[in-house]
Amino acid sequence: MPERTGSNKQPTIREVALRAGVSPMTVSRTLSGGESVRPDVQEKVLRAVRELGYHRNENARSLRPGHRSGLIGVAITNLGNPYYGNFALGVEEVAAQHGRRIIIGSTGEDPLRERQLVSDFIGRQVEGLVLVPSGESVDHLSADRLGGVPLVLASRSLEGLDVDSVLLDDVGGAADGTRVLLDAGHTRIAFLGNARSVFTGERRFEGYVRALAERGLSPRDELVERGQQDVASAEVATRRLLDLEHPPTAIFSANNRNTIGALREMGRRLRAGESVDAMPALAGFDAFELAELMPVPVTIIDHDPQELGRQAARLLLARLDVDRAAGHGKTIEMPVRIVAAN
Amino acid sequence: MPERTGSNKQPTIREVALRAGVSPMTVSRTLSGGESVRPDVQEKVLRAVRELGYHRNENARSLRPGHRSGLIGVAITNLGNPYYGNFALGVEEVAAQHGRRIIIGSTGEDPLRERQLVSDFIGRQVEGLVLVPSGESVDHLSADRLGGVPLVLASRSLEGLDVDSVLLDDVGGAADGTRVLLDAGHTRIAFLGNARSVFTGERRFEGYVRALAERGLSPRDELVERGQQDVASAEVATRRLLDLEHPPTAIFSANNRNTIGALREMGRRLRAGESVDAMPALAGFDAFELAELMPVPVTIIDHDPQELGRQAARLLLARLDVDRAAGHGKTIEMPVRIVAAN
Numbered sequence: 310m311p312e313r314t315g316s317n318k319q320p321t322i323r324e325v326a327l328r329a330g331v332s333p334m335t336v337s338r339t340l341s342g343g344e345s346v347r348p349d350v351q352e353k354v355l356r357a358v359r360e361l362g363y364h365r366n367e368n369a370r371s372l373r374p375g376h377r378s379g380l381i382g383v384a385i386t387n388l389g390n391p392y393y394g395n396f397a398l399g400v401e402e403v404a405a406q407h408g409r410r411i412i413i414g415s416t417g418e419d420p421l422r423e424r425q426l427v428s429d430f431i432g433r434q435v436e437g438l439v440l441v442p443s444g445e446s447v448d449h450l451s452a453d454r455l456g457g458v459p460l461v462l463a464s465r466s467l468e469g470l471d472v473d474s475v476l477l478d479d480v481g482g483a484a485d486g487t488r489v490l491l492d493a494g495h496t497r498i499a500f501l502g503n504a505r506s507v508f509t510g511e512r513r514f515e516g517y518v519r520a521l522a523e524r525g526l527s528p529r530d531e532l533v534e535r536g537q538q539d540v541a542s543a544e545v546a547t548r549r550l551l552d553l554e555h556p557p558t559a560i561f562s563a564n565n566r567n568t569i570g571a572l573r574e575m576g577r578r579l580r581a582g583e584s585v586d587a588m589p590a591l592a593g594f595d596a597f598e599l600a601e602l603m604p605v606p607v608t609i610i611d612h613d614p615q616e617l618g619r620q621a622a623r624l625l626l627a628r629l630d631v632d633r634a635a636g637h638g639k640t641i642e643m644p645v646r647i648v649a650a651n
Numbered sequence: 652m653p654e655r656t657g658s659n660k661q662p663t664i665r666e667v668a669l670r671a672g673v674s675p676m677t678v679s680r681t682l683s684g685g686e687s688v689r690p691d692v693q694e695k696v697l698r699a700v701r702e703l704g705y706h707r708n709e710n711a712r713s714l715r716p717g718h719r720s721g722l723i724g725v726a727i728t729n730l731g732n733p734y735y736g737n738f739a740l741g742v743e744e745v746a747a748q749h750g751r752r753i754i755i756g757s758t759g760e761d762p763l764r765e766r767q768l769v770s771d772f773i774g775r776q777v778e779g780l781v782l783v784p785s786g787e788s789v790d791h792l793s794a795d796r797l798g799g800v801p802l803v804l805a806s807r808s809l810e811g812l813d814v815d816s817v818l819l820d821d822v823g824g825a826a827d828g829t830r831v832l833l834d835a836g837h838t839r840i841a842f843l844g845n846a847r848s849v850f851t852g853e854r855r856f857e858g859y860v861r862a863l864a865e866r867g868l869s870p871r872d873e874l875v876e877r878g879q880q881d882v883a884s885a886e887v888a889t890r891r892l893l894d895l896e897h898p899p900t901a902i903f904s905a906n907n908r909n910t911i912g913a914l915r916e917m918g919r920r921l922r923a924g925e926s927v928d929a930m931p932a933l934a935g936f937d938a939f940e941l942a943e944l945m946p947v948p949v950t951i952i953d954h955d956p957q958e959l960g961r962q963a964a965r966l967l968l969a970r971l972d973v974d975r976a977a978g979h980g981k982t983i984e985m986p987v988r989i990v991a992a993n
Binding site: 340362387397401411421424425428569580599602615 | 681682690693694697700701704722729730731732733735736737739740743752753754755756757763766767770771774775790791795796882911914915917918922939940941943944945946957993
């Protein structure tokens with residue numbers, strides 16, 4: 310039980326420090342995530358915090374001139390996709406090491422929602438923003454509109470903004486994945502991808518086209534299905550491809566939602582008695598669980614969403630803690646790996 | 652471009668309302684998520700917000716007496732598990748409908764981290780808390796310590812706290828799942844589960860024991876593997892089970908991390924040339940993608956994490972907006988469904 314009796318008197322950080330036998334700075338560091346504080350000392354501090362019923366008032370702190378809110382706003386496109394959960398986990402990990410906490414919001418690929426979310430984050434005086442952009446518009450993201458709050462773009466870039474970005478090697482990865490299918494002798498290779506407005510979708514299509522061109526091939530309209538943002542629509546698109554009079558013998562898929570949709574449709578056909586030899590080979594961006602148990606050969610263009618999140622956070626923290634104003638926006642392109650899943 | 656020139660003068664909500672030709676209340680509602688504001692009116696308001704470069708200062712608002720911060724703190728155990736991403740999405744959905752935003756933190760099943768996170772949330776003056784508890788301790792969660800901020804527990808309950816909780820029918824679901832295996836003729840049924848300290852793990856083990864008892868069976872020590880919190884350790888535990896002189900002919904798994912670990916180990920054996928008929932049947936809690944393509948029969952105890960999140964948010968918002976102090980903590984137990992995955 311707390312020992313104080315008058316519930317209006319809030320204990321101070323000095324009282325906590327005194328009780329724990331440490332400095333106020335150690336109390337502060339412990340409550341900011343415990344970076345560089347020994348676990349046994351943290352335990353002592355937190356015991357004192359509990360016994361006194363102490364709470365930092367973060368909002369009041371953030372309004373003192375020169376004080377930081379300690380919040381980083383993270384806007385992702387879909388919290389329900391494990392890819393973005395892991396991405397946010399990477400941002401959170403690095404942010405916590407620097408005494409920051411993240412606020413997460415999901416835009417659902419809706420530019421209007423993104424605009425509201427960014428405005429709301431700024432209103433909450435976040436110190437920095439990490440954004441997976443959901444559209445092509447940039448007017449709500451100018452330095453002016455953000456009031457000078459640093460912004461890092463992740464996974465997708467935007468024309469006309471001079472900010473730091475962390476991207477994947479989308480073009481190279483898609484070309485390499487397509488080459489695996491070409492090397493296995495396929496020439497009718499279909500493409501499954503998300504909306505044209507999505508930056509990664511466009512870049513991955515470019516990689517697919519480039520690999521085909523190296524072998525003197527070009528994409529065929531009837532084998533290109535774009536615009537699928539979820540598993541259900543990817544399943545329908547795959548059904549249309551496999552129902553063609555001359556179906557593709559292989560599929561390149563631009564992300565894991567499309568890959569899983571393709572596999573679901575193949576599973577449906579196998580259960581209906583079709584032969585596994587009649588199914589197309591598959592290569593796709595993004596790892597997914599249990600890929601090694603799939604009944605058809607699957608090639609993965611693999612990368613680490615958590616590391617992407619860490620990199621984005623590192624770029625942001627460098628702006629915050631080191632050289633906020635220094636230099637133009639940097640773009641880091643992270644490598645991908647081609648893996649035979651099964 | 653913003654039309655104001657002096658960058659220190661912040662425009663007011665009245666100026667935004669005037670420019671958009673709406674009331675200040677409509678501006679406020681639009682910026683709180685747009686509940687009950689027509690899309691075209693929202694677009695008009697946001698255009699005025701952009702043109703004037705207006706930002707709400709949420710922190711300053713929250714310090715005015717009687718004003719609300721509009722933040723709900725959500726502490727989950729692992730942001731990288733899609734289950735919890737979907738859970739958070741459900742909380743966010745209902746919170747946004749009521750003009751609230753969520754802050755998410757991940758405890759990594761670490762009670763010390765949970766304590767820091769809760770203290771931090773309270774310091775940021777969250778209006779309410781949704782927590783998936785990671786331990787058994789409750790002292791940091793008493794109404795006193797939370798300063799009267801309402802708390803809802805999700806997925807797991809805690810002894811000694813009179814708060815609202817949303818649980819799954821863990822015992823009934825585990826018993827039903829185990830009965831499917833018993834009905835198929837299995838009597839050597841292993842159990843894979845997470846740490847004993849995890850509430851759901853304990854309840855699901857209880858369901859498994861109950862179903863065995865109905866057939867005059869009791870759990871055998873060598874067939875019970877508990878304490879696996881991730882896929883890798885579940886894989887190792889499954890390997891030990893299948894290497895027994897008398898291996899189990901079926902496995903009941905208490906969550907999707909354990910189920911996927913079991914399937915990975917089976918996949919390894921199949922690729923090494925073992926017969927699919929030598930693999931155990933599997934029943935497990937939690938749906939997962941591509942279950943229908945697994946080479947062994949899989950029974951799923953299915954439920955909807957997003958709906959669990961929505962329910963938790965609804966309980967919290969009822970406390971916040973309707974009857975904060977009214978009545979004792981309620982417990983809602985959500986039903987589960989038994990599904991043959993393949």
